[in-house]
Amino acid sequence: MASDAAVSQFASFFDRLRRDRDLPPIIPFIMGLAVAGSTAGSDLQQTDDRRPERVNRLVVVNRDEQNMVVIESGSGGIDSLMRQLAKDGHPPASKASIAAMPTVTVAESGRECPICLDQFEVGGEAKEMPCSHLFHGDCVEKWLKVHGTCPVCRFTMPADEEEEPEKKNEPGISVSIFIRATSEESDRIGDSGDSTPSEAAADDDGDHMQS
Amino acid sequence: MVDFARVQKELQECSRDIERSGIKVVPKSDANLACLLGTIPGPIGTPYEGGTFQIDISLPDAYPFEPPKMQFTTKVWHPNISSQSGAICLDILKDQWSPALTLKTALLSVQALLSAPQPDDPQDAVVAQQYLRDYQTFVGTARYWTESFAKSSSIGIDEKVKRLVEMGFPEGRARSALETVGGDENLALETLCSG
Numbered sequence A: 001m002a003s004d005a006a007v008s009q010f011a012s013f014f015d016r017l018r019r020d021r022d023l024p025p026i027i028p029f030i031m032g033l034a035v036a037g038s039t040a041g042s043d044l045q046q047t048d049d050r051r052p053e054r055v056n057r058l059v060v061v062n063r064d065e066q067n068m069v070v071i072e073s074g075s076g077g078i079d080s081l082m083r084q085l086a087k088d089g090h091p092p093a094s095k096a097s098i099a100a101m102p103t104v105t106v107a108e109s110g111r112e113c114p115i116c117l118d119q120f121e122v123g124g125e126a127k128e129m130p131c132s133h134l135f136h137g138d139c140v141e142k143w144l145k146v147h148g149t150c151p152v153c154r155f156t157m158p159a160d161e162e163e164e165p166e167k168k169n170e171p172g173i174s175v176s177i178f179i180r181a182t183s184e185e186s187d188r189i190g191d192s193g194d195s196t197p198s199e200a201a202a203d204d205d206g207d208h209m210q211s
Numbered sequence B: 001m002v003d004f005a006r007v008q009k010e011l012q013e014c015s016r017d018i019e020r021s022g023i024k025v026v027p028k029s030d031a032n033l034a035c036l037l038g039t040i041p042g043p044i045g046t047p048y049e050g051g052t053f054q055i056d057i058s059l060p061d062a063y064p065f066e067p068p069k070m071q072f073t074t075k076v077w078h079p080n081i082s083s084q085s086g087a088i089c090l091d092i093l094k095d096q097w098s099p100a101l102t103l104k105t106a107l108l109s110v111q112a113l114l115s116a117p118q119p120d121d122p123q124d125a126v127v128a129q130q131y132l133r134d135y136q137t138f139v140g141t142a143r144y145w146t147e148s149f150a151k152s153s154s155i156g157i158d159e160k161v162k163r164l165v166e167m168g169f170p171e172g173r174a175r176s177a178l179e180t181v182g183g184d185e186n187l188a189l190e191t192l193c194s195g
């Protein structure tokens, strides 16, 4: 069984996947995941031996709709897979643009931080985004490090350029969608009929997605 | 860790505004503010009018930096809501979430979705097809579902079917007549008599 840390890593990966790849929202949980060459996947079944060693493969299964999605990345570990996926959608704001936000003093009373909904102290400090919206520094930085947009008006902050020189050598991600006609509780999702193999394991991993 | 201080503020604000918005949010238990129950009235002038819809809400640990998870527990017939599971297809509950949104504004968006279905981005393909190909039947079915599942005070649809059957109409016809007129017993009777 995968460790809790690995599970939560994949939970957030899964969220990110849904946000950034705009996949259908009908995929409620990860049924199994297989990461070759990683300890997290050590007890999961590797059903295919034609593949090279370093293949990261995430299998997402939806029992209701009887379909599944297999995401693979050639090499470089899950981190690189996540970075590649994060390229789409809203990237985080650049560190420089976060640091460049001016600190202002809140003059009038009754204004609240749109994120924590606490009122600003009169005479207290707030961070001002380029669109003039004010937030607590901690609140807005936490958000901008994940999504580079203003929570109130969606003003888009500059993003960091990706600096991954070895990227060109990495094979891309392939996403395959499998439709299954039956709903038996097979742990193995086998032959897809084309060159992309698939696998699934650890039947109850999906439960971790519920919380 | 969920920002429970913020959730408390949200609940207070929401209950202050309940007369105007009709939107209700209550914790399922006092012990855990991460599991809540939302209620929205069906928008006026839609097949959902007169219904009260319950929505199960669970807050992820990172709330409000991640969207609340929302799912209808009241059965509803709508292109962007699963007629099976109650899952909702709405962008602000996914990639368009912002921490400046609240449970109340999210529920208002769900209510707006009831008024303005988006069949091109369906959650329930069957409903969406019906919406696009046979709008009248869609409206009838949506009304029938509202009548059957979203109105606790009204008599159950089975009761009405039973009464029409007692008047001598076949059950299948009685049920489909009720369905076409959205559960109105008198209109169903008229349909049956004229047909």
Ligand SMILES: [Zn+2]
Residues within 6 Å of the ligand: A113, A114, A115, A116, A117, A118, A135, A136, A139
């Ligand atoms: Zn704040």
Ligand SMILES: [Zn+2]
Residues within 6 Å of the ligand: A129, A131, A132, A133, A150, A151, A152, A153, A154, A155
């Ligand atoms: Zn703004």
